[in-house]
Amino acid sequence: xxxxxxxxxxxxxxxxxxxxxxxxxxxxxxxxxxxxxxxxxxxxxxxxxxxxxxxxxxxxxxxxxxxxxxxxxxxxxxxxxxxxxxxxxxxxxxxxxxxxxxxxxxxxxxxxxxxxxxxxxxxxxxxxxxxxxxxxxxxxxxxxxxxxxxxxxxxxxxxxxxxxxxxxxxxxxxxxxxxxxxxxxxxxxxxxxxxxxxxxxxxxxxxxxxxxxxxxxxxxxxxxxxxxxx
Numbered sequence: 001x002x003x004x005x006x007x008x009x010x011x012x013x014x015x016x017x018x019x020x021x022x023x024x025x026x027x028x029x030x031x032x033x034x035x036x037x038x039x040x041x042x043x044x045x046x047x048x049x050x051x052x053x054x055x056x057x058x059x060x061x062x063x064x065x066x067x068x069x070x071x072x073x074x075x076x077x078x079x080x081x082x083x084x085x086x087x088x089x090x091x092x093x094x095x096x097x098x099x100x101x102x103x104x105x106x107x108x109x110x111x112x113x114x115x116x117x118x119x120x121x122x123x124x125x126x127x128x129x130x131x132x133x134x135x136x137x138x139x140x141x142x143x144x145x146x147x148x149x150x151x152x153x154x155x156x157x158x159x160x161x162x163x164x165x166x167x168x169x170x171x172x173x174x175x176x177x178x179x180x181x182x183x184x185x186x187x188x189x190x191x192x193x194x195x196x197x198x199x200x201x202x203x204x205x206x207x208x209x210x211x212x213x214x215x216x217x218x219x220x221x222x223x224x225x226x227x228x229x230x
Contacts (some may be wrong), residue, residue, distance in 0.1 A: 004028040005050035005119055009083065010040035010066065013058050016104075018079075020053065023108050023116075024170050037061035041069060044217075049076060051118055054098075056082040056089065064096060071097035077118035081106070086223035094176045094223065103175065117172035117229055127164035133168040135228050138207060138216050140168050149207055159184065163196075170179060174220050200225065 007024060011017040012035045021031045032047055034040035037058040044052060052070070056063030067078055077099045082089065087138050090101045103113065110135060133140040137150045147154045156164065167175060178194045185195075191230050204211035218226045 004103060006030040006032065006047060007051045007053060008040060008043050008047065008049040008114070009053045009062070010037060010043075010058065010215055011053070011055040012057070013055070014037065019137075020111070023111060027112065029115075035059075037063065037066050041066060044070060044076070046072075048074075050122070051115060052076055052078045053115075054078055054080050055094065056080060056084055064093060066098045067093060067098055068070075077122045079114055079118055089218075090174075090223050091176050091178070094174055095178060099173055119173060121170070133171065135171075136215060140164065145191070147207075153204075154206050156206065159199055160206075163199055164207075164217075165227060167212045169229035171227045174226045176224040180224060192212070 004027065007029050008197065009017055009020055009031060011020070014035065017033050017035065021033060024031050030112075032043050032049065037060050038140065038150065040052075040054075040058075043049075054063050054066060056065075061081065062083070068078075070076060078097065079100045079102060080090075080093045080098045081102045081104065082093075084090075084106045085103055093101055099121070100114050102114060129145045131141065132209050133142070140146070145161065145188045147156055147164065163180070166180065166183055177196060178191055181189050181191060181196055183200070201211070204214055204217065206213045207216055216228050218228070220226055
């Protein structure tokens with residue numbers, strides 16, 4: 001089987017590290033493992049992996065420090081895998097530059113799906129930006145600024161359109177409340193999520209067949225929003 005991508009796993013629990021390796025290697029991924037943060041950084045610097053799977057609770061350093069270090073010089077996708085369930089841990093990791101967050105325990109299918117999403121997003125970023133988002137009955141033509149559901153044009157306000165485009169262009173990734181507010185309303189905007197939630201409620205009423213059970217824009221409770229991937 002040909003190698004799909006190189007993945008560095010930084011995880012101090014050897015049984016979990018071994019478990020993840022046994023999942024990834026049959027899928028064709030080249031796997032490099034490390035049980036400490038410093039050794040993991042060395043592997044990242046020397047191997048330039050396509051993706052990093054990172055535990056936050058390492059014996060020699062906090063995983064957040066690794067995210068901060070890597071983001072100084074690299075855009076390599078980072079998926080955090082941690083037993084920390086506190087929402088502020090997820091938000092901090094994502095705001096510092098992590099691409100996604102999985103809480104232990106996790107399923108094999110979910111892990112592989114998140115990896116595929118992160119790698120696809122990185123590939124799109126390195127090649128070209130798509131001018132069209134299509135999933136289910138929803139389509140967004142970024143060049144024409146046109147949003148349609150079931151072939152019918154949907155009229156969005158300027159802010160609603162900006163929100164939908166931001167999420168669609170990052171489809172599959174979690175966007176934190178703070179990052180969305182900063183990108184849409186600017187760095188000096190009030191971080192109160194209420195204005196964002198109100199706009200999202202309006203958007204869902206226009207895009208979703210059943211806003212209570214969304215098919216396109218999902219809420220990551222206490223963290224932010226994730227748009228369904230194409």
